[in-house]
Amino acid sequence: MKKIFQLFLLAVIVFLNGCMNIDTQILDEIQLSSATGYDLVDEDQYEVTVVYPVYESGGGVKNKTLTTTDNLSKEVRDKLNLKSEKPLVSGKLEVALYSRELAEKGISPILDSLTRDPSVGSNVMIGVADGSTKEILEQQYGETDNGIFLSDLIEQNMEAGVIPKTNLHLFMYGNYAEGLDPIAPIIGLSEDELTLKAIGLFDSDRLVGHVDEKDFSLLRVLMEHKSKRDSFSLEINDHEKVSISSMGTTLNYKVSKPMEMSDITIHLKIKAYIREYIDGGLKKIKKQQIEKAFEKDLKERGDALVKQFQELGIDPLGVGEEVRTRSRNWDVKKWDDLYPAISIHIVPEVNITESGVLE
Helix, strand or coil: CHHHHHHHHHHHHHEEEEEEEEHHHHHHHEEECCEEEEEEEEECCEEEEEEEEEEECCCEEEEEEEEEEEECHHHHHHHHHHCCCCCEECCCCHHHHHHEHHHHHHHHHHHHHHHHCCCCCCCCCEECCCCHHHHHHHHCCHHHHHHHHHHHHHHHHHHCCCCCCHHHHHHHHHHHHHCCCCCEEEEEEEEEEEEEEEEEEEEEEEEEECCCCHHHHHHHHHHHCCEEEEEEEEEECCEEEEEEEEEEEEEEEECCCCCCCEEEEEEEEEEEEEEEEECCCCCCCHHHHHHHHHHHHHHHHHHHHHHHHHCCCCCCCHHHHHHHHHCCCHHHHHHEEEECCCCCCEEEEEEEEEEEECC
C-alpha cells in the first residue's frame, strides 16, 4: 500500500512539474498586449495600436508598440502578428482606448469583437483619448507597463471617489440596458503628462458630450445609490472657502406616477465632515450656513446636469431604470418621448458631523 501511495505521489509531482514547464514555455513564446488603441483613419478604416511590456534584465520595463490599419478588428490582429516576433495575446489586456473622433461615430463594432474574445476580462477599462491613442500608448510613463499605468490611473480615481465606476462590463450594460446610457473617462496628454480630462457621455455607443472636472464627484453620487469618500469644494465668498468629504451618501427616487408626465424627485443625502475651512473659527451656526450653501450649490449644479442630459437625449443617471422598476406598463419608446420634457429635481440634504482642518 505504501509503494502504491509513493508511486501516486511521484506521478503527481511529475504531472505538476510538466504543467509548470508548459506554462513557462508558453509565457516565453507569446507577447501579452496590455493596452490597445483605436484611431479613425477614414470612414471605415481604423488605425490600431497595441502596447506590450518588455522586461529588462535590470528590472525595468520598456514598452513597445505595434500599429497597423484595417477595417475589421479580427483582421487587424492578424496584421499585427505579421509584425511581431511572437504571437500577440490579449489575455493581459488592461485598457482599451478609442479616439474622440471614433467614439463620436460609434464603437459598438469594435466593442463587440472585444467582448467576444474569451481571453479578455469584463473588468478591462474603457477610455476615450483626447487626441491620438497611438501617441498616448507610445509614451513611456516611468518604469512601468503602460497598460497597468493607464488602468491604475482610472481605477485609483474611482476608488478615491473622484469619478464614477466604469469598466467594459458596466459600459456594455449601459449600452444595451433600457433607461440607462454608459460613460467613460476622457484621457489626454498635457505637457507629456497623462491626465483625466473629463467624463465622456454616451448615447448608446456614441460619444455625445462630457462632464467637466468640477462636476466629477457630483456625477458619481448621482449615479451610485451609495458611495463614500466623495469630495466637494465651495467658495462661499471672497474670503471663505470650504471643502467637505463624504462619509456616506444615499440616493432615493420619488416617482409618483411612472410613465406619465409627472415630476420625479431625486433625494441626495450626504453625511460629511469638513476637510478644510479657511476663515478662522467654526461655530455651530457656521456649520449650518455651510450645509445650506452646499445644498444650494449641489441643487443648482445637479439640476443643470440633468437638463444637459435631457437636452442630449441621454440618461447616465439611470432615471429610466428607476421608472421601469416601478412601472407595470414599461414602454421604452414612450419613455424616450417623455424623458426630455419631464421635470426631474435634485433635492440635496447635507449633514456635517465633524470638522477637519481649520485655518
